[in-house]
Amino acid sequence: MAYQRSQVLEALQDLLDVFKQAAGSKDQDTNTLNQEELKQLIQSQLPFLITAKFEGCFDDFFKCMECEKGSNVDFREFMCLLATIVMCQ
Structure with missing residues (x-):
């Protein structure tokens, strides 16, 4: 039986992809965002x-x-920031 990915899993993967793309934009470290990367x-x-x-x-x-x-x-930490933003809206 084929495994179908849930909407939540898809959304989390999308967030991780955006994070890694942004994290590697100013340096080669795709595991963390520096201040400039986070701001952008x-x-x-x-x-x-x-x-x-x-x-x-x-x-x-x-x-x-x-x-x-x-x-x-x-x-x-990025996910905690996003959760805080969502809760404050």
């Missing part, structure tokens, strides 16, 4: 977030991330 991903994929307060909020978010684990965002 948000601007291209989530343009509704770009408001007058975006710069300050983005900088605050990245400062918070740097306090915890360094200057890059991994896929798990």
